[in-house]
Amino acid sequence: MTTQRRKRGREVGWSRVLIYAILILSAMFYLMPVYVLVATGMKSFAEVSLSRMWDPPSGLHFHSFIRAWVGNPGIFRGLSENFMNSVYLTVPATLISAMLGSINGYVLSKWKFRGSDVLFPLLLFGMFIPYQSILIPLVQTLQKMHLYGSIPGLIFVHVVYGIPITTLIFRNYYAGIPTELVESAKIDGATIFSVYRHILFPLSLPGFVVVMIWQFTQIWNDFLFAVTLIGNPEVQPITVALNNLAGSFIVEWNVQMAGALMAALPTLLVYIFLGRYFMRGLLAGSLKG
Amino acid sequence: MRRLDWERIASVVLIAPSAIAIAIFVYGFIGFTGFVSLSNWRQLLPDFTLVGLRNYQRLFANPRFQIDLRNTVVFTVLFLGACLVIGFLLAVLLDRGIKGEGIFRSIYLFPYAISFIVTGVVWRWLLNPGTAEAGSVGINLLFEKFGLGFLKWGWYTDPTVLYIHPESGVGQLLQRVGLGALAYSNFGMSVAIISLVIAATWQMSGYTMVLYLAGLRSIPEELREAARVDGASEVQILRHVVLPLLQPITLSAVIILGHISLKIYDLVVAMTGSGPGFATDVPAYFMWETTFQANRFNQGASIATVLLLMVAVLVVPYLVYSIRTEAKI
Numbered sequence: 001m002t003t004q005r006r007k008r009g010r011e012v013g014w015s016r017v018l019i020y021a022i023l024i025l026s027a028m029f030y031l032m033p034v035y036v037l038v039a040t041g042m043k044s045f046a047e048v049s050l051s052r053m054w055d056p057p058s059g060l061h062f063h064s065f066i067r068a069w070v071g072n073p074g075i076f077r078g079l080s081e082n083f084m085n086s087v088y089l090t091v092p093a094t095l096i097s098a099m100l101g102s103i104n105g106y107v108l109s110k111w112k113f114r115g116s117d118v119l120f121p122l123l124l125f126g127m128f129i130p131y132q133s134i135l136i137p138l139v140q141t142l143q144k145m146h147l148y149g150s151i152p153g154l155i156f157v158h159v160v161y162g163i164p165i166t167t168l169i170f171r172n173y174y175a176g177i178p179t180e181l182v183e184s185a186k187i188d189g190a191t192i193f194s195v196y197r198h199i200l201f202p203l204s205l206p207g208f209v210v211v212m213i214w215q216f217t218q219i220w221n222d223f224l225f226a227v228t229l230i231g232n233p234e235v236q237p238i239t240v241a242l243n244n245l246a247g248s249f250i251v252e253w254n255v256q257m258a259g260a261l262m263a264a265l266p267t268l269l270v271y272i273f274l275g276r277y278f279m280r281g282l283l284a285g286s287l288k289g
Numbered sequence: 290m291r292r293l294d295w296e297r298i299a300s301v302v303l304i305a306p307s308a309i310a311i312a313i314f315v316y317g318f319i320g321f322t323g324f325v326s327l328s329n330w331r332q333l334l335p336d337f338t339l340v341g342l343r344n345y346q347r348l349f350a351n352p353r354f355q356i357d358l359r360n361t362v363v364f365t366v367l368f369l370g371a372c373l374v375i376g377f378l379l380a381v382l383l384d385r386g387i388k389g390e391g392i393f394r395s396i397y398l399f400p401y402a403i404s405f406i407v408t409g410v411v412w413r414w415l416l417n418p419g420t421a422e423a424g425s426v427g428i429n430l431l432f433e434k435f436g437l438g439f440l441k442w443g444w445y446t447d448p449t450v451l452y453i454h455p456e457s458g459v460g461q462l463l464q465r466v467g468l469g470a471l472a473y474s475n476f477g478m479s480v481a482i483i484s485l486v487i488a489a490t491w492q493m494s495g496y497t498m499v500l501y502l503a504g505l506r507s508i509p510e511e512l513r514e515a516a517r518v519d520g521a522s523e524v525q526i527l528r529h530v531v532l533p534l535l536q537p538i539t540l541s542a543v544i545i546l547g548h549i550s551l552k553i554y555d556l557v558v559a560m561t562g563s564g565p566g567f568a569t570d571v572p573a574y575f576m577w578e579t580t581f582q583a584n585r586f587n588q589g590a591s592i593a594t595v596l597l598l599m600v601a602v603l604v605v606p607y608l609v610y611s612i613r614t615e616a617k618i
Binding site for chain 2: 019020022023026029030031032033036037050051053054100103104106107108111113116117119121122123124125126128129130131132133134135136137141160161163164167191192193217220221222223224227228239242243246253256257259260263264267268270271272275278279282283
């Protein structure tokens with residue numbers, strides 16, 4: 001495969017140079033906002049005039065990050081609490097929804113029952129709907145369940161609306177595991193539970209990694225549910241807090257940039273270290289099978 | 290046989306919690322929203338008096354909503370076009386045995402891992418036009434530095450709407466053939482939308498690239514080699530061999546990007562808000578404002594229902610199609 005592709009590298013000279021030029025220019029475009037984020041975040045308060053936006057920082061100053069993290073007492077709130085809120089929200093919601101998706105995917109791929117082929121697309125549709133079309137009753141329902149305005153309520157919501165995608169990824173993953181394995185275990189007297197525990201679950205690690213990365217990213221980055229369901233600034237996740245911070249005229253823009261970098265960091269780190277699985281989740285989420 | 294029955298019940302029991310949750314939280318809630326959209330609920334306290342389709346009639350007569358629909362169409366077309374073209378080009382170039390392919394790929398894709406809020410906050414500063422007193426900032430400043438000052442403009446603060454004026458030559462011509470209605474600002478585009486398109490494309494084009502790259506890698510090299518032997522040029526091979534084979538990928542990308550674009554909300558909140566004269570307003574933004582700030586639940590519910598129908602028209606045929614083809618295999 002690779003040797004064949006190498007062979008096509010026979011065009012030499014200018015066309016090759018042109019290709020690299022385009023690729024490098026594109027890379028600069030994608031990295032430009034990162035440069036501004038990092039450079040501005042690193043500047044001292046004395047050098048952050050907007051007209052020097054593109055200048056590199058004179059040294060490594062962490063004042064902006066500290067200000068964004070702890071805030072400016074009496075003037076604006078820092079993001080530290082909200083960052084932790086996002087952690088307390090994202091970690092449990094990710095774990096629960098991965099578990100649920102694994103069970104659903106198991107049943108829908110290895111224990112099909114009458115109607116399961118109808119159920120699956122009905123579940124799937126849930127991942128495409130604009131959430132605006134369920135927000136009004138959702139607010140009402142959470143209020144009745146005494147979950148409105150709380151992190152547990154938001155966890156619940158993310159678990160429910162995560163069912164379609166987690167089920168889809170696991171179903172496709174388990175479809176790749178030979179059904180003969182399951183069949184022969186059944187003949188040996190294994191039950192639906194023991195097949196899962198002793199055969200499927202031990203093989204599930206890659207599936208779990210893909211699903212958990214996907215859900216982690218989605219939930220950490222969510223804004224719509226958070227802004228609709230949580231009004232108290234002390235309980236809000238970081239995306240909502242960052243939006244408030246950035247919308248405030250009294251917050252210096254270097255602090256906004258530092259805050260934006262903080263909000264982006266966890267998912268970026270996941271992307272950098274587990275990019276391979278990230279890519280797999282992304283393809284699983286878009287293509288059937 | 291008895292054992293099998295027991296297993297069948299167990300499998301249904303295992304999936305029941307999820308099925309019930311989706312039945313209530315997706316389908317039940319959609320039904321309730323549809324019901325609210327037919328009601329008279331326009332203050333904090335619910336009022337479930339049914340008023341028929343009045344909310345929809347008023348909605349479509351509402352100038353703000355008309356602008357929103359225009360903006361959604363314009364944004365979707367530009368955003369889809371930009372993502373598909375850029376994603377395809379980058380994929381084709383990366384597929385040519387490039388040194389450091391993995392690094393390039395990672396750079397193009399990383400924005401996808403970031404929240405639209407972060408994207409919005411950063412791009413709001415990058416596309417900030419600056420002021421006359423303080424001078425240019427962001428991209429405008431960059432243009433100045435490279436001697437491209439003539440490219441400076443107001444970005445998302447520019448209220449201009451491009452459309453065919455009724456008095457213009459084309460406008461007159463349209464009127465003569467009975468299409469005069471098209472020479473109207475609601476069939477134009479607000480230029481401020483371009484800023485949203487740039488930010489959204491920055492975030493999503495890498496994703497399109499990954500889709501196309503996966504597609505390119507699945508095309509057997511022999512096919513291209515055979516075309517080459519027949520004397521086809523690289524461009525011809527792209528057009529007549531590769532592109533047709535990538536059609537399913539293009540379809541997937543259109544569906545995924547299209548439904549994201551119809552629902553776009555976070556980016557608008559963080560970057561521009563409604564904009565001057567609703568230049569960057571979209572239905573999802575209008576929905577949230579009218580529902581949760583103005584308490585006009587009936588209007589919010591009807592916007593939500595229109596949004597849902599638009600997404601369903603796009604997604605349902607695709608879902609049915611993919612499930613059918615999967616079943617055949």
